[in-house]
Amino acid sequence: MALTVDISISLDGYVAGPDPSLEDPLGVGGERLHEWAFAASSWQERHGHEGGEAGSDSDVIQEHVDAIGASIMGRKMYSSGTGPWEDDPKARGWWGDEPPFHHPVFVLTHHAREPLEMEGGTTFTFVTEGIEAALEQARAAAGGKDVHIAGGAEVSQQYLSAGLVDTLHVHVAPVLLGGGARLLDNLGDSPPALTVDRVVASPAVTHLRYRVAA
Amino acid sequence: MALTVDISISLDGYVAGPDPSLEDPLGVGGERLHEWAFAASSWQERHGHEGGEAGSDSDVIQEHVDAIGASIMGRKMYSSGTGPWEDDPKARGWWGDEPPFHHPVFVLTHHAREPLEMEGGTTFTFVTEGIEAALEQARAAAGGKDVHIAGGAEVSQQYLSAGLVDTLHVHVAPVLLGGGARLLDNLGDSPPALTVDRVVASPAVTHLRYRVAA
Numbered sequence: 001m002a003l004t005v006d007i008s009i010s011l012d013g014y015v016a017g018p019d020p021s022l023e024d025p026l027g028v029g030g031e032r033l034h035e036w037a038f039a040a041s042s043w044q045e046r047h048g049h050e051g052g053e054a055g056s057d058s059d060v061i062q063e064h065v066d067a068i069g070a071s072i073m074g075r076k077m078y079s080s081g082t083g084p085w086e087d088d089p090k091a092r093g094w095w096g097d098e099p100p101f102h103h104p105v106f107v108l109t110h111h112a113r114e115p116l117e118m119e120g121g122t123t124f125t126f127v128t129e130g131i132e133a134a135l136e137q138a139r140a141a142a143g144g145k146d147v148h149i150a151g152g153a154e155v156s157q158q159y160l161s162a163g164l165v166d167t168l169h170v171h172v173a174p175v176l177l178g179g180g181a182r183l184l185d186n187l188g189d190s191p192p193a194l195t196v197d198r199v200v201a202s203p204a205v206t207h208l209r210y211r212v213a214a
Numbered sequence: 215m216a217l218t219v220d221i222s223i224s225l226d227g228y229v230a231g232p233d234p235s236l237e238d239p240l241g242v243g244g245e246r247l248h249e250w251a252f253a254a255s256s257w258q259e260r261h262g263h264e265g266g267e268a269g270s271d272s273d274v275i276q277e278h279v280d281a282i283g284a285s286i287m288g289r290k291m292y293s294s295g296t297g298p299w300e301d302d303p304k305a306r307g308w309w310g311d312e313p314p315f316h317h318p319v320f321v322l323t324h325h326a327r328e329p330l331e332m333e334g335g336t337t338f339t340f341v342t343e344g345i346e347a348a349l350e351q352a353r354a355a356a357g358g359k360d361v362h363i364a365g366g367a368e369v370s371q372q373y374l375s376a377g378l379v380d381t382l383h384v385h386v387a388p389v390l391l392g393g394g395a396r397l398l399d400n401l402g403d404s405p406p407a408l409t410v411d412r413v414v415a416s417p418a419v420t421h422l423r424y425r426v427a428a
Binding site for chain 2: 170174175187188189
């Protein structure tokens with residue numbers, strides 16, 4: 001029932017590049033953070049495709065998939081930051097008809113709306129009562145598995161600052177973005193204490209997992 | 215004859231904490247970045263002490279020591295940023311009578327002064343003609359070994375931006391500083407491309423070594 005932040009990050013600390021748009025929701029260069037995942041067979045399978053490579057990167061993704069029972073994300077991540085959310089309350093975000101989560105997802109927002117049941121087991125539930133309420137609902141829906149903060153950076157920071165995160169797993173891509181959204185900013189005067197839990201290295205990415213003190 | 219940046223860094227990207235002072239030259243919390251090194255026998259030996267632990271962290275330091283024939287540093291690192299440099303041209307910085315380099319060190323500065331020969335093989339040579347001149351002098355003095363950018367962040371950034379660095383070796387401490395001097399900022403619109411070269415992990419720190427494209 002751990003709460004985990006698990007996200008790809010550039011060596012200079014960004015989880016998205018500068019100037020995100022509908023065409024480029026991860027910002028300029030942001031796709032490069034995820035090339036290691038796109039190349040992995042477990043990622044391709046999760047997204048309904050075949051192909052990709054087996055190996056340690058694919059194993060790390062599969063391990064994550066197996067451990068997570070529910071996710072939490074911010075409104076911008078749901079709607080890609082520039083989506084039709086504010087104009088059209090029925091907008092489905094940018095995740096398509098069959099999002100890759102395949103489990104309950106809780107979206108932090110200030111705009112109440114009905115839950116959305118998607119194909120393939122993903123449900124979007126919209127939470128207006130704040131991060132602790134979202135965590136409570138996600139834990140109840142996770143079937144005893146872990147809860148994952150899917151992003152973006154601001155939401156991850158809120159949970160880290162509140163001392164609610166148990167595990168921080170950053171996949172450090174060998175990339176310098178030079179701008180964008182930094183994961184580990186705005187953590188206040190007393191950032192949480194970390195302990196190295198595990199390191200898995202491949203030519204494409206370094207998976208650094210830390211335990212986070214409450 | 216490679217040029218390397220080799221430095222301890224927090225997971226949030228800082229090489230020094232906020233508010234550096236004479237008493238606290240690494241800034242608030244900055245010493246925590248180097249605890250892994252202080253604990254290593256090769257670091258203690260380099261600094262004229264006994265004790266410390268053998269192991270992979272100590273081996274990484276020894277490997278660095280063996281490979282480096284000359285270092286380059288900024289004026290602030292020489293004088294600790296708040297030292298008596300401007301007032302007293304004979305000031306010896308904060309490195310003591312026997313600095314831990316034991317090889318030629320080239321200090322980037324706008325104030326010309328005579329070289330200083332210290333105990334234990336360290337010489338400080340002051341270079342006013344810019345980063346390329348300092349690199350040329352350091353290469354000539356390195357006896358065929360590598361040249362190391364000892365810091366601080368600004369000097370490392372200047373060499374990285376200029377495309378002069380061959381190897382970037384960051385020792386990621388499991389620490390969040392929340393402020394201070396970031397290593398990988400100000401690299402311009404086209405930050406250099408990186409390739410993962412080697413990862414060494416221990417419970418105290420993760421050593422990430424990258425090749426840097428020119």
